[in-house]
Amino acid sequence: MNIRQIIRQKRRQLSPVERNIAQQAIYQQIFHHQAINTAKNIAIFLSFDGEVETTPIIEYLWQQNKSVYLPIIHPFSSTHLLFLKYTSETQLIKNKFGIFEPKLNVLNVFPYHQLDIVFTPLVAFDQRGYRMGMGGGFYDRLLANYQTQQILPIGLAFACQKVQHIDNKPWDIKLPQIIYA
Numbered sequence: 001m002n003i004r005q006i007i008r009q010k011r012r013q014l015s016p017v018e019r020n021i022a023q024q025a026i027y028q029q030i031f032h033h034q035a036i037n038t039a040k041n042i043a044i045f046l047s048f049d050g051e052v053e054t055t056p057i058i059e060y061l062w063q064q065n066k067s068v069y070l071p072i073i074h075p076f077s078s079t080h081l082l083f084l085k086y087t088s089e090t091q092l093i094k095n096k097f098g099i100f101e102p103k104l105n106v107l108n109v110f111p112y113h114q115l116d117i118v119f120t121p122l123v124a125f126d127q128r129g130y131r132m133g134m135g136g137g138f139y140d141r142l143l144a145n146y147q148t149q150q151i152l153p154i155g156l157a158f159a160c161q162k163v164q165h166i167d168n169k170p171w172d173i174k175l176p177q178i179i180y181a
């Protein structure tokens with residue numbers, strides 16, 4: 001097994017109690033986070049494969065009148081993501097990876113550079129903020145120029161996903177913040 005598979009398995013194997021305790025601590029950090037509370041347009045993701053459960057975060061953001069967006073795999077350029085507005089009315093369909101995403105309606109596509117916060121999924125991360133994702137390069141491409149666009153990417157993870165050192169490649173982006181517990 002490679003490191004990606006090992007950490008994915010560790011993440012799936014967290015017990016319900018461990019998962020719950022960690023998630024409550026993560027949610028508390030988010031609910032008290034200055035940049036999140038002052039943001040307007042926030043991209044997040046729907047969890048799969050044992051990722052931190054994002055539904056309570058989304059509920060909180062809706063309550064705070066934030067606009068929430070979810071990634072979809074770009075229909076004509078399958079290496080890129082698009083962000084679509086997510087409301088309680090949004091129709092969800094499973095993408096080719098088995099992850100739920102909003103049904104494409106061009107009216108709901110939101111320009112990436114207008115996002116304030118991008119919650120970023122990850123498989124493994126290190127102290128420096130380097131991350132390893134699912135291997136598609138989606139978030140590395142997406143966030144390549146985040147610093148010039150006033151976007152704040154925030155990684156979300158369990159403590160068991162932290163590793164000593166990510167052997168980072170030239171295209172790997174370093175996350176300025178990772179919320180984990």
Ligand SMILES: Nc1nc2c(c(=O)[nH]1)N(C=O)[C@@H](CNc1ccc(C(=O)N[C@@H](CCC(=O)O)C(=O)O)cc1)CN2
Nearest residue numbers: 045046047048071097099121122133134135136138139
């Ligand atoms: N919740 C969530 N949504 C997300 C991501 C994520 O990491 N988490 N992504 C972050 O980039 C993108 C999806 N990236 C993915 C890349 C590879 C695989 C995957 O399971 N690959 C299979 C083999 C390929 C296949 O089935 O076609 C595997 O690893 O077994 C899944 C998602 C967009 N949406």
Ligand SMILES: Nc1ncnc2c1ncn2[C@@H]1O[C@H](COP(=O)(O)OP(=O)(O)OP(=O)(O)O)[C@@H](O)[C@H]1O
Nearest residue numbers: 131132133134135136137138139140141144171172
């Ligand atoms: N900024 C970029 N421009 C062009 N290609 C890129 C870029 N970032 C990543 N890639 C390509 O994507 C592929 C997958 O990258 P990598 O294994 O680092 O993905 P990952 O970080 O694990 O996945 P993700 O970002 O989707 O969570 C690499 O082969 C790389 O060539």
